[in-house]
Structures are given as C-alpha cells and as structure tokens.
Amino acid sequence: MKLKLLVLLSLCWTTQSVFTQKDAPKLVVGIVVDQMCYDYLYRFYPNFGNGGFKRLMDKGSHFRNVTYNYVPTFTGPGHASIYTGTTPSNHGIIGNDWFHRPYNRGVNCVDDTSVTALGTQSVDGLCSPHFLRANTITDQLKLTYPSSKVIGVSLKDRGAILPAGHLANGAYWYDYSSGKFISSSFYFKSLPTWVNDFSTQHPIASYLVKPWNLLKDSSCYYYSKMDDTPYEVLIAGKKKPIFPYALSELPFDQQLTNFTAFPEANTYLTDFAFAALTAESLGKHATTDFLTISYSTPDIAGHAFGPFSLEMEDMYFRLDNEIARLLTKLDKQVGKGNYVVFLTADHAVVPVPELLTDHQLPGGYLFLADKEKGLRELSMQTFQVDVIDRIENANIYLKKAFLNTPMTINYLNTFKAAIGRWSETKLVLTKEELQQAPVNNWAEMMQAGYDPERSGDLIFILQPGFLPKSTDTPGAHKGTSHGSAFNYDTHVPVLFYGKDIPQQEVFTPYSITDIAATLVHILDVQRPNAMVGKPMVELFIKR
C-alpha cells in the first residue's frame, strides 16, 4: 500500500501534469442587450443575416418564456439579477439610483468615491461593484479558479461592472468626457497597456464622423413609412426625428454624449471587446474565461424613439451585424464548439404611452411634481409638518426624525390612502407590508425588489401602460421608459448557443434569476451565495 502511494507520488513529481478543467467551455460570453423586447427577435427576423441573432436562435437553445420576477426593471437591477441569480431583495441593487440613508444622499448603483478613476479625470471613473451584496456567477468562477479571466465591457458603467462582479480582472466603460474606455482603481493600479493602445488605434473621432443612415433599402423596413412620428424625442441638432442622423454639426462634448445613441457606438464596443479578447487571450487558459458584454446603445436610443420606430428597426439590423462579427471572432480565436454564448436583456420597454392612448389602449402619465406637492401639503395639513424627505423611483422616504416614532405608521397610512386614490396607482405598500406575506403577485414582485436599508418607507406601482414623468410639458408625451412589473418590461429574449447546447425552442416559463443557475452547471461551480434561481434543465437533457 505504502509502496503504491510512493509510486503514485513519484509519478506526480516526475511527469509534468497540466491541469485541465472537466468538460467546461474555454470561454463563456454573456451578452446583455440593454432594453430588448422579446418580440424584436421575431419582428426583425426576416431582415437578420444568418450569422447573428438567427445563428443563436436557430442553432442554439431558445427560451421563449423568460421574465423578470421583481420590480423595478431598470438597468442596474437587471444586470445584477442576471449575474447573481437573485433579486434586488438579496443583491441590494434596488435601482440605478436610490437615496442611501447611511450616506444621507442619493447614490448611483456603482458610485464609489473611495476609488481612483483610471484613464480619465472625470467622476465617470469613480465606480466599483461595492454596493452589490451578493456574489455573481463570475465571482464564483474566479473564486473556484483564480486562473480564469473575467472581463466586463459596456458603454454604461453599471453594464460593465455588475456582470463582471467583485473579483473581475477588469471592467471597462465609456467616459463621456473623452470618449475613451476607462476603469477604476478597484481593479488595478493603472489601465492595462492594451486599453491605452486601443484608444490610440481606435480614436473616437473615427467613429463620430460616420452618419447614421438606413442600412438596407427602405423597402425592407416594416416601419419605413413611420420615420417621422409625434412620439419620438428629438436628438440634439434635429428639427424632425428622421434619417439621416449626423453628429458633425454639434460641439464636440455633445457629439460624445449623442454618440451613445448611435448604432456606431455598438461597433465601438464590439471593437473594444475584440481588443480584450486578443490582449487577455480569452479562451486560451486552463480554466474557463468569462467575457461580459452589455450593449447600452439600444436603451439610450430606445428611450428616445420607442419600440415601434424606424430607428429601432435599423438599430437591430445593425446590432445583428455586431453579433455576427462577434461570433466569427469567437470561432477564430476560441474555435467553434469551444465556447458558450448567452444573450438576454436587462429589461424591455413600454410603447410610448401617448401612442397607446392615441390608439385607445390603456396607459398614460403620472406627473410627479404635482403629486409630490400634494403629498407635502397633505402632511402639513394633517401633521403640521412636512415629514417627507424625498421621492425616488416611486419610493417615498420619510425624514430621519420621523422614522421609528409612534406616529410613523400614521404618516405612512395617510400617504398610502392618498396615493391609493390616484387613478394612476395600481398598488401601494408600506415597509411593514413589504415584509409580510404578499397579497398578490404584484406585491411579491415589489418585495423581491425591496431592500429595508436602501428602499423607501412606502412604495407604489402604476397601472399598466403608465409612466412617471416630472411635469406635464409637450415633450413629456414623447419617448418612453421602463421599470414596471408588467410584461412589456419583463418579457425578454434568452438564447444559449455553443458547446453542448442543443438546438431547441423551450416554452417552459423561467425567471431571469434562472440564467445564473444554469451557468452553474455549464461552469461546474458551486452556486453563487444568494442565488435563488433554478437551472433551465432542458439545456442539459442528453438526446
């Protein structure tokens, strides 16, 4: 026995053994499209090429019933939920912004004043995932295999930072003041050389000069006759919301901002992802690497134009080309069958409410400035003092002095009754009710988005088709947004493609938190700490 052990040990000493991970892909690429409705896959399918969305849809596993399972459906919570496999109630990213009581000020979900910006002097670089309370699937990968590389890229800071997690080798996002990709000292002391080289070799000016015109002949477009509609926000320099769009007439700082709504910004991000793939040798390590890409531009443009617009139709034809380009690059660098790609969205979007009401559909606006004034007046009349600190994302925060007093429940019940009388309100719950058994599925979604330290003392949601706006100006009836618990915001595409992924359409209902639960079994790692999702088992059925 002893001899056998000695022989075995000596074999280990003498042979040069190289660790290889069991059956895992060489690289996982997670693509999040910021603001993508499920139906875009079908509406735009006839004009997609064979190498982009169609390749993922027709050659991979296509999950057709995946929805968000909490409210609010914003970008920060969306990215955090996809990658942690849990809801804001556990990962703590309850909005893009919230009132942070420990700091007594508003914060953005990736703000971090303790870090140093890298690649810029601007505050755009003061970011990290420090508000994220749970591990991401990418954290779990790095915790298990420190030799794996995890890189996150996006135009939006939160779109790069939250997917890449706490242990990332790097996360990179767009600097609005220079047009370069930047990072922070959370990840390293200085920007890697390849990032500076990219800025030199791919100057932003070379992207800014390209006007945005239709990619295909106008007869190919379903919405070709709907270029000029009353529902679109005018972007800078335009008198009508019509093609072509160009940046060259604008001052440079406005070019840098408006560029983020141009499809060329997706190309810029894909080019940057290519630089990361090459420089970081992704897919060429002993253990699985993970690249997260979040395309922010469809959201920035989508807010302005709405989901039924010629601009968004063209945006997705162009994004299709970017996906095709990315898959071709992966085939070359990692090899067909060696990588896994998944694609989803951080939320979808409501049609422009004005368009809904023009077509006799339910919807409309809640003008918050007037409502807030009314609630503060009610407070003065009833309690002789204004107890409201602020209202943010339909969360009402009481001033600190009026919290945890015998009167607090009276304040909250008074506001609850008033908000409940607004015709735009669907449901309003106090913080006590948010911590009790839910009264219905809408309350359950609100609870899944609730964090006692970060959320307000009273939260309300609006009726289907309604958007909150500040004041009732003519411009307020243009453009659109997201954030609700309704299907127009929650129903998103989910596509898996690549190594060992079967070709199938799956109609089983799943939640957005199930993506990370599925990645657990693609990567063969322990579940991330607060994950509550369930694996999409159809992916693993051997045929």
Ligand SMILES: [Zn+2]
């Ligand atoms: Zn958005």
